[in-house]
Amino acid sequence: MTLGYLALVLHAHLPFVRHPGSDFVLEEEWLYEAITETYVPLINMFEGLVADGIDFKITMSMTPPLVSMLRDPYLQDKYELHLTQLEELTAKELVRTKNHGHLNYLAQHYETYFRTARETWKRYDGDLVKAFKQFQDSGNLDILTCGATHGYLPLMQMYPQAVWSQLKTAADHYGENFGCEPKGIWLPECGFYPGLERMLADVGLRYFLTDAHGLLYARPRPRYGAYAPIFTTSGVAAFGRDQESSQQVWSAEVGYPGDPVYREFYKDLGYEAEYEYIKPYAQPNGTRKNVGIKYHKITSRQGDMGGKDYYDPYWAREKAAEHSTNFMFNRQRQIEYLHGVMGRPPIVVSPYDAELFGHWWYEGPWFLDYLIRKSHFDQNVYQMTHLADYLGANPTQQVCHPAQSSWGAKGFHEFWLNETNAWIYPHLHKATERMIDLARREPVDEIEWRALNQAAREVLLAQSSDWAFIMRTGTMVPYAVRRTRSHLLRFNRIWESMNEGKIDTEWLEKVEAADNIFPGINYRSYRPL
Amino acid sequence: MSPNEQWSLEEMTLRQLRAVAQQYKVSRYSRMTKSELLEAIQEAQAQQQPSLRRSRSLEAQAEVEDTKFQVGASPESDLTDIDADLGDLPGGYGESRIVILPRDPQWAYVYWDVPSDHREQVRAAGGTQLALRLYDVTDLDFNGYNGHSVQELPCDELAREWYVPIPVSDRDFVVDIGYRTANGTWLVLARSASVKVPPMYPSDWLDDRFITIPFDMDLRGKTIYTLVPPYAAAARGGLAPRAATGNGNGGYGTSTHETLFEYAGGPEAAVAGSLFGSHQQVPSEFMGGDSLLTPSGVGLFSGSLFSGASVPPGRQRGFWLVADAELIIYGATEPDADVTIGGQRIELAPDGTFRFQYAFPDGLQNFPIEAVAADGEQRRAVTMRFMRSTPLRNTNTKVEVKLEAY
Numbered sequence: 004m005t006l007g008y009l010a011l012v013l014h015a016h017l018p019f020v021r022h023p024g025s026d027f028v029l030e031e032e033w034l035y036e037a038i039t040e041t042y043v044p045l046i047n048m049f050e051g052l053v054a055d056g057i058d059f060k061i062t063m064s065m066t067p068p069l070v071s072m073l074r075d076p077y078l079q080d081k082y083e084l085h086l087t088q089l090e091e092l093t094a095k096e097l098v099r100t101k102n103h104g105h106l107n108y109l110a111q112h113y114e115t116y117f118r119t120a121r122e123t124w125k126r127y128d129g130d131l132v133k134a135f136k137q138f139q140d141s142g143n144l145d146i147l148t149c150g151a152t153h154g155y156l157p158l159m160q161m162y163p164q165a166v167w168s169q170l171k172t173a174a175d176h177y178g179e180n181f182g183c184e185p186k187g188i189w190l191p192e193c194g195f196y197p198g199l200e201r202m203l204a205d206v207g208l209r210y211f212l213t214d215a216h217g218l219l220y221a222r223p224r225p226r227y228g229a230y231a232p233i234f235t236t237s238g239v240a241a242f243g244r245d246q247e248s249s250q251q252v253w254s255a256e257v258g259y260p261g262d263p264v265y266r267e268f269y270k271d272l273g274y275e276a277e278y279e280y281i282k283p284y285a286q287p288n289g290t291r292k293n294v295g296i297k298y299h300k301i302t303s304r305q306g307d308m309g310g311k312d313y314y315d316p317y318w319a320r321e322k323a324a325e326h327s328t329n330f331m332f333n334r335q336r337q338i339e340y341l342h343g344v345m346g347r348p349p350i351v352v353s354p355y356d357a358e359l360f361g362h363w364w365y366e367g368p369w370f371l372d373y374l375i376r377k378s379h380f381d382q383n384v385y386q387m388t389h390l391a392d393y394l395g396a397n398p399t400q401q402v403c404h405p406a407q408s409s410w411g412a413k414g415f416h417e418f419w420l421n422e423t424n425a426w427i428y429p430h431l432h433k434a435t436e437r438m439i440d441l442a443r444r445e446p447v448d449e450i451e452w453r454a455l456n457q458a459a460r461e462v463l464l465a466q467s468s469d470w471a472f473i474m475r476t477g478t479m480v481p482y483a484v485r486r487t488r489s490h491l492l493r494f495n496r497i498w499e500s501m502n503e504g505k506i507d508t509e510w511l512e513k514v515e516a517a518d519n520i521f522p523g524i525n526y527r528s529y530r531p532l
Numbered sequence: 533m534s535p536n537e538q539w540s541l542e543e544m545t546l547r548q549l550r551a552v553a554q555q556y557k558v559s560r561y562s563r564m565t566k567s568e569l570l571e572a573i574q575e576a577q578a579q580q581q582p583s584l585r586r587s588r589s590l591e592a593q594a595e596v597e598d599t600k601f602q603v604g605a606s607p608e609s610d611l612t613d614i615d616a617d618l619g620d621l622p623g624g625y626g627e628s629r630i631v632i633l634p635r636d637p638q639w640a641y642v643y644w645d646v647p648s649d650h651r652e653q654v655r656a657a658g659g660t661q662l663a664l665r666l667y668d669v670t671d672l673d674f675n676g677y678n679g680h681s682v683q684e685l686p687c688d689e690l691a692r693e694w695y696v697p698i699p700v701s702d703r704d705f706v707v708d709i710g711y712r713t714a715n716g717t718w719l720v721l722a723r724s725a726s727v728k729v730p731p732m733y734p735s736d737w738l739d740d741r742f743i744t745i746p747f748d749m750d751l752r753g754k755t756i757y758t759l760v761p762p763y764a765a766a767a768r769g770g771l772a773p774r775a776a777t778g779n780g781n782g783g784y785g786t787s788t789h790e791t792l793f794e795y796a797g798g799p800e801a802a803v804a805g806s807l808f809g810s811h812q813q814v815p816s817e818f819m820g821g822d823s824l825l826t827p828s829g830v831g832l833f834s835g836s837l838f839s840g841a842s843v844p845p846g847r848q849r850g851f852w853l854v855a856d857a858e859l860i861i862y863g864a865t866e867p868d869a870d871v872t873i874g875g876q877r878i879e880l881a882p883d884g885t886f887r888f889q890y891a892f893p894d895g896l897q898n899f900p901i902e903a904v905a906a907d908g909e910q911r912r913a914v915t916m917r918f919m920r921s922t923p924l925r926n927t928n929t930k931v932e933v934k935l936e937a938y
Contacts, residue, residue, distance in 0.1 A: 017600065029603055029604060030601075030603075032603045033600055033601060033603065036603060037600065157634070158633055160727060160728075161631065161724075161725040161727060196728065197728055198728075204751035204752060204753075204754065205751075205752050205753060206752075207750070207751075207752060208751075209747065209751065215796050218796075219734055219793055219796055220730075220731045220733070220734050220735065221735065222731075222735040222737050222759075222761075223735055223737040223738055223739040223740070223741075223759070224734055224735045224736075224737060224738055224789050224793070225789070226740045226788055226789055226792075227788070227792055228789070228792030228793050228795065228796040229792075229796040230792060230796065234743060234745060234756065234757070236755055236756060236757050236758060236759060237751060237754070237755060237756060238745050238749070238751040238754060238756035238757075239751060240745075243796070245796070246796060249593075253592050253593045253596060254592045256592065258592070260596075268599060273604065278542045285540070286540075286604070288540060289540030289542065289543045290540045290604070290605065291540075291604060292603055292604030292605075293602070293603045293604050340795075341792075341795070344788060344791050344792060344795075345788065345792070356596065356597055356600070358597075358599075358600045359596055359597075362599065362600065363596050363599045363600075391747070394747050395747040398744050398745055398746050398747060399742055399743065399744040400742065400743070400745075401740055401741060401742050402741045402742070402743055402756075402757045402759060403759070404759065406702075406730060406731050407634070407728060407729075407730035407731070408730060410593070411594070412591040412593070412594050413591075413636060414636075415634070415635065415636035415637070415730050416633070416634060416635050416636065417635050417636055418594065420633055420635050420641055421635075425641060425643070425693065428631070428633065428643065429625075429631070429643055429645065430621055432631055433625050469601075472594075472597070472598075473598075473601055475594075476594060476595075476598040476601075478598055478601045478602055479601050479602075488620075488621060489614075489615050491621060492615055492618040492619070492620075492621065493614070493615070493618065495618075495621075496618055510614065513614050514614055517614060
């Protein structure tokens with residue numbers, strides 16, 4: 004009999020980036036890198052666990068934009084080309100490094116790594132959603148939905164229809180792709196505000212996650228803090244994030260991923276290699292880019308980029324095993340303590356970005372694999388669970404109003420509302436008002452119906468929290484600005500043409516072809532509730 | 533970005549490289565060889581693009597999340613011809629509106645759009661000073677006059693956005709933009725929708741209600757439970773009514789709540805009432821020199837018209853005041869009687885007396901007290917009502933010292 008539960012939650016998300024008709028858009032590589040470094044290694048890990056008879060339990064959100072991209076034939080083809088290029092480059096690396104023992108060993112490591120990716124890709128016919136779905140069907144994965152385009156809900160709370168459309172469109176999309184209704188949701192950026200629980204219940208959801216203070220600041224104050232979910236008055240459960248386990252993985256200073264033997268993220272062959280050699284793998288205009296082959300380890304947390312030693316996956320894997328033991332030990336002590344204080348089994352909920360594992364922390368998937376295996380075989384203080392299983396087995400919880408909060412820096416809305424990105428909200432809100440207005444209409448013909456649906460897609464795409472996030476972090480800002488403007492302008496054009504009663508069919512077709520997310524969207528989700 | 537930079541540095545001629553080096557203010561560039569130039573420019577670029585390095589002052593989590601998007605520096609190029617003749621986003625939409633967005637427990641962001649003809653019209657009607665009015669409308673059907681509190685923040689005619697300090701967290705606010713006339717009349721240009729500001733402190737309300745909801749139950753359209761808000765809840769210094777124990781779990785006190793709160797949030801959570809450093813919400817990097825000060829010194833704005841570059845407070849100094857009210861209800865009856873306050877059973881002292889201390893927020897508090905004798909038949913009751921309003925509040929605690937520029 005165990006004393007409590009550990010629930011790992013992986014939030015898999017990328018904004019909708021798809022530019023058919025353009026030869027090269029660097030931002031599409033967000034998806035390709037995440038496939039090779041995160042999604043494929045996770046699938047391989049799940050397969051290995053099942054093969055070894057381990058009935059693992061993980062909660063994982065897969066956002067509608069990510070699911071749409073993973074199922075998109077155009078992007079699937081482009082990923083194959085991308086992978087082919089990597090394989091070609093690796094073959095050249097094997098030759099180039101043949102007189103350098105360590106580098107050649109690393110080149111062989113990448114050869115195996117990319118070959119594995121290729122095999123996994125083929126095994127599922129390039130449809131990784133199918134791969135994840137099978138683990139949900141077997142009860143191992145609990146796949147959550149998200150806002151339709153990861154829109155930041157607290158900053159659209161004045162427009163309940165806009166929030167509803169984010170939820171409803173996502174739930175419908177989930178049904179189309181996973182063959183059942185979603186039970187749980189990852190609120191975009193864990194952004195919660197009072198009142199949202201009503202809509203979550205009405206769209207059929209049963210639970211969501213908040214940051215720790217979403218529960219700790221709840222009213223009345225929850226008896227068990229962040230270590231038991233609370234029921235909102237609509238009956239939807241809210242789970243709180245555990246700070247301690249978060250810190251151990253997220254933190255660059257004190258967290259595991261900063262260990263000197265792990266692979267250095269910032270030193271990529273695309274920038275390190277001699278120019279003429281790497282040029283075929285650079286951007287078409289000749290500018291270097293990351294290729295995903297990295298030969299160095301972090302070496303020292305203070306050291307400069309020049310003084311990095313070569314990476315060794317053997318020792319990195321050993322370290323991942325050691326770190327998983329440490330993580331397990333800490334959870335055991337934590338859960339023993341909590342059980343003593345609470346007098347009932349606590350649940351420790353540890354949410355992370357899925358892309359943290361593999362992409363940022365290259366050894367992350369090994370760490371997870373060791374953690375799940377060790378937890379299964381080597382201890383009985385806690386059991387790993389996913390949120391659906393937990394609620395099924397623990398249907399009695401305290402009723403509280405969770406507090407408005409997010410998991411962003413400083414805990415509220417500032418990361419998405421500051422001097423770098425506040426300019427988007429007057430436009431986003433105006434488009435939202437106009438969309439709500441448009442939704443009152445019934446189309447007179449097929450063209451109008453398509454225009455109304457496309458208008459809804461454009462509003463949703465403009466609302467992605469990623470654009471405001473990128474404007475704040477300062478990476479790829481021009482792209483985020485361009486995407487925000489572009490969807491708003493496309494929306495405005497449709498709005499104007501609806502009012503003038505003349506729709507440019509040719510232009511509409513082009514927009515439909517480019518922004519083809521949510522083929523089954525219903526613009527009527529913007530009608531008053 | 534100059535056209536030059538759309539092309540790879542490494543393919544540039546010496547002459548082109550020199551031009552770029554000049555832009556980046558590389559010293560003695562004219563004497564450098566091609567490879568020296570290349571190195572110097574890349575170094576200068578790296579310094580101007582700190583985001584490609586770890587030095588960026590992001591929180592650890594944001595930094596990690598951001599690496600999803602780091603694949604290299606992208607040239608700004610036209611992605612598609614779909615947008616070719618769509619023009620630009622408008623500077624305004626030609627109708628008066630104002631929107632308030634919560635940023636954190638202490639600050640809200642307000643933006644507005646008021647066409648100049650509307651302003652002129654209202655000025656002609658006697659409006660002199662443009663201002664924002666912030667109303668606390670918690671649990672109200674707001675009609676413009678019945679706010680729990682109102683604060684007026686004079687603002688500049690050129691401003692389009694403002695950071696507004698929030699007097700009390702975890703409450704609902706509406707903001708007006710309008711003109712005050714010479715005789716003090718308020719002429720509204722636009723009124724916002726109401727939003728709730730997140731809480732600054734953990735709740736004092738303890739009320740452990742446990743319910744069972746089977747996992748397969750459909751929740752659509754249902755309200756599973758109605759929580760009765762706490763006049764019967766506030767509790768400091770051991771005066772709290774014992775929390776209800778409906779599930780036979782027994783032995784409830786405050787210790788579990790406190791222990792787990794501190795465990796989950798760290799000691800600073802309980803001390804400062806602020807888990808995430810929200811008492812220093814304005815990072816130093818925002819404290820630019822070009823912020824302008826309002827006459828009152830409380831709201832801040834950016835003079836730039838449509839840029840969206842708003843600037844929270846500049847250099848700061850602090851002062852503080854806390855003041856609040858609590859309500860004490862006391863009485864006595866037979867020691868074996870059942871006494872309820874607002875329908876909630878309370879415990880009597882062995883001599884039959886009771887005494888409870890409650891939070892006393894703005895608004896009307898209703899206290900129906902009923903005693904039922906041990907025989908279950910004899911009843912006595914008293915109902916008391918208390919009204920509190922707070923017409924003025926400009927306060928803050930010591931830990932959340934307001935940022936006032938000077």
